[in-house]
Amino acid sequence: MMRKLTYLILLLGGFFSVAAQSEELMVDGMRAYMKEDFGEAILVFEKLAKVQTKEPAVFYYLAKSYLADKQLTSARTNAEKAHLLSPYSFDYGLLYGDLLLANKEYKKALECFENLLAYDDHRFDNEPDMIRVKQFVFLSKGDEAKDLADKNKYYLEAANLGPVQEELWVRIIQLDWELNRKEAVVEHALEALENYPRMAPWVYPILGDAYQALGNNAASDEAFEKALVANPKDDHVLNNYSYFLSIRKEKLTLADSLSARLVKDHPKNGTYLDTRAWVLYELKRFAEARVAMEAALKDRENVSATLWEHYGDVLFRLKLVDKALDAWKEALRLDPGRESVDKKIRLRQIPEN
Secondary structure (H helix, E strand, O other): OHHHHHHHHHHHHHHHHHHHHHHHHHHHHHHHHHOOOHHHHHHHHHHHHHHOOOOHHHHHHHHHHHHHOOOHHHHHHHHHHHHHHOOOOHHHHHHHHHHHHHOOOHHHHHHHHHHHHHHOOOOOOOOHHHHHHHHHHHHHHHHHOOOHHHHHHHHHHHHHOOOOOHHHHHHHHHHHHHOOOHHHHHHHHHHHHHHOHHHHHHHHHHHHHHHHHOOOHHHHHHHHHHHHHHOOOOHHHHHHHHHHHHHHOOOHHHHHHHHHHHHHHOOOOHHHHHHHHHHHHHOOOHHHHHHHHHHHOOOHHHOOHHHHHHHHHHHHHOOOHHHHHHHHHHHHHHOOOOHHHHHHHHHOOOOOO
8 A cells, every 4th residue: 555655646746747847848938939039949849849749839839939930831830730739729720820821721721710710709800810810711712702793792701801902902893893783883992992092093994984884974074084193094094984975975075185195005906996986976077087997997806896887887977878888787797686787777877866
């Protein structure tokens, strides 16, 4: 009995001795880490890790020491150990996920962060790191989604969590446009502009297009004017603004000036030459419009039914009816469902509204 008791006392004494040594090593390691003596911290925590093989905090601080010492591979290895030993810890999972990202292991990082959110008890919802994790998850899901509406939903969830990069706003607004959600284009473009005023050269042109599509001509013109202040040579704005004015038959002198500037810089672009021709057409300068249209048709990559229809209209105004019919027929060949052209051919003239 006495021998058993002696053995138990020795065993407990050894246990408490190890515990005391471990605690001392932990203090030494933390002291070295706080002093930014990361080499010493690594030595201490490595020694401790051989004794405390199931203690996640040891591997966590060992990983942080390696990270501070720019040894990313060892940092990742130890962060993974800490995370596996304590998968419910946000701090351990965050460090591991960030190191996976640094190592370009995006799928594993996404899995790690999704698990953190699954364990989340909402105590840290407003913490910057929690917001960052959620944004990464939503962005990743958005990138992976095949359906455009799903993409847009995930990107918006990321944006609604807090400030995001300008690139995300661009993706959201472009998806709004592709999904034909013009009201959403306006809403999100204005929000992006409020957060990032430097996005003005990109935001105002798409606002001009969206407002025009919504029938808000005054807002469209205002957006295009601001776009030209931000970038006077924006060819998209010069083209669309002048074309919209021409089809509305408004501010034709301004449209003339804008379209002239446009084709001066892009003398062979068929789309831009067509815009220029249509402005001239509305100004009843039909001979000049014909020259512009014939130049536009030389741009084979941009030839379309619209160009041929416009060319036919110009020729008709010049009383070249047979040539106009030939142009309209070519437009109909390219787009058999084009009712406006079919009617012109049947009537042998442009119907007067």
